[in-house]
Amino acid sequence: MAIAERTAGTISPPDIHARPGWAGWLSTTDHKRIGIMYLVSAFIFFLIGGIEALLMRIQLGTPDNTFLTPDVYNQMFTMHGTTMVFLAVMPLNVGLGNYIVPLMIGARDMAFPRLNALSIWLFIIGGLMLYVSFFAGGAPNVGWFAYAPLTQKQFAPSAGVDYWIIGIGLTGVASIAGALNFIVTILNMRAPGMTLSRMPLFVWMQLVVAFILIFAFPVLTVATIQLLFDRHFGTRFFLPAQGGDAVLWQHLFWFFGHPEVYILILPTMGIISEVLPTFSRKPIFGYAFVAYSGVAIGFLGFLVWAHHMFAVGLGPLANAFFGAASFLIAVPTGVKIFNWLATMWQGSLNLTTAMHYAIGFISMFVIGGISGITLASPPINVQQTDSYYVVAHMHYVLFGGAIQGIFAGVFYWFPKMTGRMLDERLGKWQFWLMLISFNLTFFPMHLSGNEGMPRRIYTYEAGMGWELWNLLSTIGSLLLAVAVLLFLWNMLTSLRRGAIAPADPWDGATLEWAVSSPPPSYNFAVVPTVQSRRPLWDRKYPHLHESHDPGEESMERLGAVMHDAAETEPPIPAGAIHMPSPTYAPLILALGIMVLGFGIIYLGDLGLAAAAAMLVGLLVMAGGIVSWVRISHVDSPHHAH
Amino acid sequence: MRTHPRSLARLVGPVLLIGSFFALAACANTPGNTYDPQGDHARRIYELLIPIWWMALGVFVVVQGLLVYAVWRFRRRPGSAAMPAQVHGNTQVEILWTVAPAIIVLVIAVLTFRTQAANAVMPADAMRVTAVGHQWWFEFQYPELGTEGKPIVTASDMYIPVGRPVTVVLEAKDVIHNFWVPKLAGKTYMIPGKTNYLTFTAEQPGIYRAVCAEFCGEAHALMRFRVIAIDAAEFDRWVAQKRVPPPAPSGTLTVNGLTGDAARGQALFLDARKQCISCHAIEGTNARGAIGPNLTYYGSRQTIAAGILPYSPENLGRWLREAPGLKPGNLMSRVLTPQWIRANLSDQEIADLVAYLDSMKVSVALPPER
Amino acid sequence: MSDLTTSPHTATTHATSLGVDSRKLGVWAFIGSETLFFATLITTYFVFAPVNRARSDFQDPRAFLDIELTTVLASILLASSLTMVLALAASRRGDRRHFTLWLLATVGLGLAFIGGQAYEFSHLYHEGLTLSSSLFGTTFFVLTGFHGTHVAIGVIWLLSTFFKVRSYPDSPENAMDVEIAGLYWHFVDLVWVAIFVLIYLI
Amino acid sequence: MKGHTGHHDAPAHAGHDHSDRFYWIVAGVLAVVTALEVGLFIVNEQHLIAKWIEVALLLILSTIKGAAVVMFFMHLKGDAGIFKFVFLVPLAFATTLLLTFMLLFSEHVGIAG
Numbered sequence A: 001m002a003i004a005e006r007t008a009g010t011i012s013p014p015d016i017h018a019r020p021g022w023a024g025w026l027s028t029t030d031h032k033r034i035g036i037m038y039l040v041s042a043f044i045f046f047l048i049g050g051i052e053a054l055l056m057r058i059q060l061g062t063p064d065n066t067f068l069t070p071d072v073y074n075q076m077f078t079m080h081g082t083t084m085v086f087l088a089v090m091p092l093n094v095g096l097g098n099y100i101v102p103l104m105i106g107a108r109d110m111a112f113p114r115l116n117a118l119s120i121w122l123f124i125i126g127g128l129m130l131y132v133s134f135f136a137g138g139a140p141n142v143g144w145f146a147y148a149p150l151t152q153k154q155f156a157p158s159a160g161v162d163y164w165i166i167g168i169g170l171t172g173v174a175s176i177a178g179a180l181n182f183i184v185t186i187l188n189m190r191a192p193g194m195t196l197s198r199m200p201l202f203v204w205m206q207l208v209v210a211f212i213l214i215f216a217f218p219v220l221t222v223a224t225i226q227l228l229f230d231r232h233f234g235t236r237f238f239l240p241a242q243g244g245d246a247v248l249w250q251h252l253f254w255f256f257g258h259p260e261v262y263i264l265i266l267p268t269m270g271i272i273s274e275v276l277p278t279f280s281r282k283p284i285f286g287y288a289f290v291a292y293s294g295v296a297i298g299f300l301g302f303l304v305w306a307h308h309m310f311a312v313g314l315g316p317l318a319n320a321f322f323g324a325a326s327f328l329i330a331v332p333t334g335v336k337i338f339n340w341l342a343t344m345w346q347g348s349l350n351l352t353t354a355m356h357y358a359i360g361f362i363s364m365f366v367i368g369g370i371s372g373i374t375l376a377s378p379p380i381n382v383q384q385t386d387s388y389y390v391v392a393h394m395h396y397v398l399f400g401g402a403i404q405g406i407f408a409g410v411f412y413w414f415p416k417m418t419g420r421m422l423d424e425r426l427g428k429w430q431f432w433l434m435l436i437s438f439n440l441t442f443f444p445m446h447l448s449g450n451e452g453m454p455r456r457i458y459t460y461e462a463g464m465g466w467e468l469w470n471l472l473s474t475i476g477s478l479l480l481a482v483a484v485l486l487f488l489w490n491m492l493t494s495l496r497r498g499a500i501a502p503a504d505p506w507d508g509a510t511l512e513w514a515v516s517s518p519p520p521s522y523n524f525a526v527v528p529t530v531q532s533r534r535p536l537w538d539r540k541y542p543h544l545h546e547s548h549d550p551g552e553e554s555m556e557r558l559g560a561v562m563h564d565a566a567e568t569e570p571p572i573p574a575g576a577i578h579m580p581s582p583t584y585a586p587l588i589l590a591l592g593i594m595v596l597g598f599g600i601i602y603l604g605d606l607g608l609a610a611a612a613a614m615l616v617g618l619l620v621m622a623g624g625i626v627s628w629v630r631i632s633h634v635d636s637p638h639h640a641h
Numbered sequence B: 001m002r003t004h005p006r007s008l009a010r011l012v013g014p015v016l017l018i019g020s021f022f023a024l025a026a027c028a029n030t031p032g033n034t035y036d037p038q039g040d041h042a043r044r045i046y047e048l049l050i051p052i053w054w055m056a057l058g059v060f061v062v063v064q065g066l067l068v069y070a071v072w073r074f075r076r077r078p079g080s081a082a083m084p085a086q087v088h089g090n091t092q093v094e095i096l097w098t099v100a101p102a103i104i105v106l107v108i109a110v111l112t113f114r115t116q117a118a119n120a121v122m123p124a125d126a127m128r129v130t131a132v133g134h135q136w137w138f139e140f141q142y143p144e145l146g147t148e149g150k151p152i153v154t155a156s157d158m159y160i161p162v163g164r165p166v167t168v169v170l171e172a173k174d175v176i177h178n179f180w181v182p183k184l185a186g187k188t189y190m191i192p193g194k195t196n197y198l199t200f201t202a203e204q205p206g207i208y209r210a211v212c213a214e215f216c217g218e219a220h221a222l223m224r225f226r227v228i229a230i231d232a233a234e235f236d237r238w239v240a241q242k243r244v245p246p247p248a249p250s251g252t253l254t255v256n257g258l259t260g261d262a263a264r265g266q267a268l269f270l271d272a273r274k275q276c277i278s279c280h281a282i283e284g285t286n287a288r289g290a291i292g293p294n295l296t297y298y299g300s301r302q303t304i305a306a307g308i309l310p311y312s313p314e315n316l317g318r319w320l321r322e323a324p325g326l327k328p329g330n331l332m333s334r335v336l337t338p339q340w341i342r343a344n345l346s347d348q349e350i351a352d353l354v355a356y357l358d359s360m361k362v363s364v365a366l367p368p369e370r
Numbered sequence C: 001m002s003d004l005t006t007s008p009h010t011a012t013t014h015a016t017s018l019g020v021d022s023r024k025l026g027v028w029a030f031i032g033s034e035t036l037f038f039a040t041l042i043t044t045y046f047v048f049a050p051v052n053r054a055r056s057d058f059q060d061p062r063a064f065l066d067i068e069l070t071t072v073l074a075s076i077l078l079a080s081s082l083t084m085v086l087a088l089a090a091s092r093r094g095d096r097r098h099f100t101l102w103l104l105a106t107v108g109l110g111l112a113f114i115g116g117q118a119y120e121f122s123h124l125y126h127e128g129l130t131l132s133s134s135l136f137g138t139t140f141f142v143l144t145g146f147h148g149t150h151v152a153i154g155v156i157w158l159l160s161t162f163f164k165v166r167s168y169p170d171s172p173e174n175a176m177d178v179e180i181a182g183l184y185w186h187f188v189d190l191v192w193v194a195i196f197v198l199i200y201l202i
Numbered sequence D: 001m002k003g004h005t006g007h008h009d010a011p012a013h014a015g016h017d018h019s020d021r022f023y024w025i026v027a028g029v030l031a032v033v034t035a036l037e038v039g040l041f042i043v044n045e046q047h048l049i050a051k052w053i054e055v056a057l058l059l060i061l062s063t064i065k066g067a068a069v070v071m072f073f074m075h076l077k078g079d080a081g082i083f084k085f086v087f088l089v090p091l092a093f094a095t096t097l098l099l100t101f102m103l104l105f106s107e108h109v110g111i112a113g
């Protein structure tokens, strides 16, 4: 069995598997390319969601403003929330995971490369369908949790809600497929020696999230299907006038919705657990505690959903239960926070941009977590719920937490993915601008919320005491936009002119740093054997052990394992490593599903024409499946010889 | 190195300044401030918030303090290639920081449950008011105070006696709304098909701002109301007046140079061709519409159309002329479209309607706005 | 494993971390996810059962559901589970004749089930039970309809497995292809076991 | 090296090589249990035993049925532990979901509504 020192060099052999140009992207099954497609498309959606936020902020900057009409404003926050949650943060996490997880566990690809391709296409198509609604009679305007019965045809007659259902449904299927892929990849494709207790924490968190996904998403799927039936096929699940139940929708949505917020945050907690040790030059403090607290958060996350419903009138007993369960989550989360602090403690902190973001994450997330605790207290909640205090809470955890964590990950892994370094100086400027403007945007929302400002209002009257807070928020959001643009600029320029990244620019500990930047399509010419939690590190510093005192002596990396251009792999004959072939089958299948989706949206209104479209969709799907089966047979290892 | 504490100290000043600015501003006596409770329900919440706030501040200071200290103390000095000790963990401290937060949240939980129990109490002698959420206005019914089984009905102004517990029975006509009087009590949803209850006591006479806090469609932002808490005697006077239907209208009212006649206004209002009665009700007349707000004694309203305009005859005229533009989406404008109004309501007729609606008044001594 | 020409990326490799087939693991996890899908539908049914009973447009499940027909349907699905597992056993033995026989029998039973359900639905519609006639209609049709859809997908899955095995009779993956299609098929049967007792009998 | 010690040569066949006869027997049991269920249902239309006993019996019988399908037809019995994990954990979640929702909506007023 080969050992890990033998890694691929910086000059990767030509990518023999991919088709050239666009075709290469459309037909790819390479987890790295798919990861990049996730990241790019999700980042674009993030910008769009951000623009929607800016429009809202401009409208709210002054009282009695008329920049947006109420209906447009309502579409804006619905699309903003939906976009940021389903089309930005989730897929950004999936993209990082897609790229990094196989590398971290020493695999050559995800377990199901074609399913992976199907996931990305379904995600992109789902996102696009959500946005098609703007041109099909108006975007959904019912809020991202779409409370019944406002979503019924009677109150929301445009097709916006239908597009919302189908769009969410497609990204949901994409997420479930992706999660199954992660579960199997992580459980079953680890390099020899990579036991569960040696897995990097980022991988751990992706695994936990994948399980949360497959448990939580079906519930949302069912709820949205029922809503679709209510709107078009005469059922009455959520129609109180006919015995349906508006509260049932809330239970179903939040049974999904609360676990969803941990789907958003846990991967970024994984990122933090990678970035902090690397730049502290220490192992993570309390590995097992950090891993299991993630599992605990994931589990407890299923027991607290009704804390979004304290004002619904569930009764004191139910409220007390869900409140107490929510408080409990502070415990495992605190364990993570304190272990991160302990990781930094007595380390040798290399304050790179990624490290800045990781530290910013801790700082801001704690603020959001604390406001979460006040919200979790039912009596306090009924004052704060549905006010801007909630908006403040969620942005501290979502932006201060998830987005900052993702930025940390991007600064950390960008060199690996592109072979270029990002501009660190610009990165730090941008970090400070972002941190300050973020707080300027969202801190005042605590105050306006407590001064009685409800959320989701497109205007407010002067004299309520909210003017100043809203003005500050709006100014902050504009500065935030500058920070985001700086980041965009940094990425675009670094792609061309950034310094060339070595294989291991940060002196990392995990396996992704053992291969060239960017890695060859097969990742590892020789699959490494793992002996510890820090496979690469332990090889670089074989003489380092626990008792080593700080500052006593300076440690040098072992020269023999420097991963510079000098050391290259033995030339690999073309075709020697058998990788999955490129194929359009997933794309075709996804397009078929899209046509089917359009058919479903209009089935109730157009009848036959829509049914015909559905039939076409099914036929296209059938074509996709046939070519899928063919290629998977050709690709099977038994067939290859 | 030695300069650092100094530069830190220099930071403290501005930080304190900004902090106290925020703190002061947050305590300002603004109309919806939850930190300025005027009712028992809201006060108990506020009193629960204070200790939790201190604990939260403690957690905040500890975590941020450790973080800043660690960054400052352990940052890598230029030129140093030293390797820190490779510490992997320590079970004792893990237990410590598992147990410490657990204790804090336990304390929070106990305090929470006490307040929760207190705020859930529904005294048997509480006065009952049924509040119904409509897109986009609030209706209030006083089933215990009406005559002949007919409750007193109003909209947008909720009169209650000071010092007496009030149990609001919350219902909704169409979609979910959320009843929120920040200074008096926390929110409770109004859900179609479900009845909720909220009990509170106003401690001081006053006019309290209130809103619908749950997104309920296009005009959600313009769905407001007021709670008018007056002392018991005054409240009884109000009730006594509301129990009898308004007398036959008479007199005129001049607004912007146009003189409206109240009696003519009533005739117009009751004229089916003018549509008013298909949606509105006025006691003592045969207007029994149930779609829009009950307009009995409309002349004593504080605001027009769920709080979008302060009540005045001028504004009432504006509402009848330009309702679609003043409150986008409002359901009256489904019928009273701009074209319809141009064709069916002359300025004179509007002046008459205004004179009529304004003529129906009850007299109450109004408390100050709080 | 160090052999460069092996391909540890594909799902069917022998040397997986847990020593289990990746596709089979994936299908089991998928079944786990589907469990929650059906649980939600069943939950909705039960949440509304008492409401239905209390309403004036109440429709009594017992008055509409025909226990004989349902027993036949349940037996068909149970029998199809048997034929499925027999097809798998035959496939593992390399017994092509019996494999073809049992797999097609499974498909046939699946189609019979769909046919029976179609009959049941049209019968109920004629008796006045529709998606919009009552809460019972709403919850019943959506639940059983989605189960029926799953049966249909299962039939397609079985057929595509059948044709794949026929096209590549010597592929060593055939037994696994049959096994995972079978897992899904049994799961669909399992859901019917639950629906049968919870909706039809209780 | 948790996973890698357990490499089977033919992982697909681990521990569940039943004979066709065995499957027929299982199917026979399933048929009998189904017959019992339906029998119970029909007989108790006369309300011979309390409804809750009938329900309990029916639930027990169908659990037996389901368990047999999962254990023998799906070969979960004796198969790798991970399969049990990814099926039984969601099943537990699903059951909890059903029970909590029934509790939350009991009498349709909510707990202590």
Ligand code: HEA
Binding pocket: A145, A261, A262, A264, A265, A307, A308, A309, A310, A326, A327, A329, A330, A331, A333, A334, A335, A337, A365, A366, A368, A369, A370, A371, A372, A373, A375, A376, A377, A381, A384, A385, A386, A390, A393, A394, A397, A398, A401, A402, B059, B063, B100, B101, B102, B104, B105
């Ligand atoms: C990444 C996303 C994310 C995360 C991680 C969280 C985390 C938490 N959230 Fe938040 N939440 C949202 C996203 C998130 N939330 C969103 C989007 C909404 C609004 C949805 C909508 O209405 O649109 C929302 C709304 C929301 C509500 C409902 C508000 C309402 O509408 O009425 C509640 C109520 O309980 C709540 C509670 C919590 C709690 C208790 C946590 C806990 O997990 C926090 C735990 C963390 C800490 C406590 C800090 C670290 C711990 C320590 C340092 C230890 C010591 C601490 C103590 C002893 C207190 N959240």
Ligand code: HEA
Binding pocket: A046, A047, A049, A050, A051, A053, A054, A056, A057, A077, A078, A080, A081, A082, A084, A085, A089, A142, A143, A144, A145, A391, A394, A395, A398, A399, A402, A403, A441, A455, A456, A457, A458, A473, A477, A480, A481, A482, A484, A485
């Ligand atoms: C991860 C999730 C996430 C993120 C990152 C954000 C980011 C932001 N959010 Fe949002 N938000 C939500 C999730 C998120 N939000 C959710 C779930 C809701 C609830 C929705 C609901 O009620 O239904 C919400 C609601 C919400 C509201 C409340 C609306 C209301 O209740 O009426 C507001 C108001 O200020 C707001 C503001 C912002 C702002 C200013 C940002 C900023 O941080 C945005 C920063 C980004 C940019 C500024 C983009 C910069 C881009 C450019 C400048 C364009 C460049 C263009 C080209 C190159 C072509 N958000």
Ligand code: CUA
Binding pocket: B133, B134, B136, B176, B177, B178, B212, B213, B214, B215, B216, B217, B220, B221, B223
């Ligand atoms: Cu009513 Cu918002």
Ligand SMILES: [Cu+2]
Binding pocket: A257, A258, A261, A304, A305, A307, A308
């Ligand atoms: Cu939550």
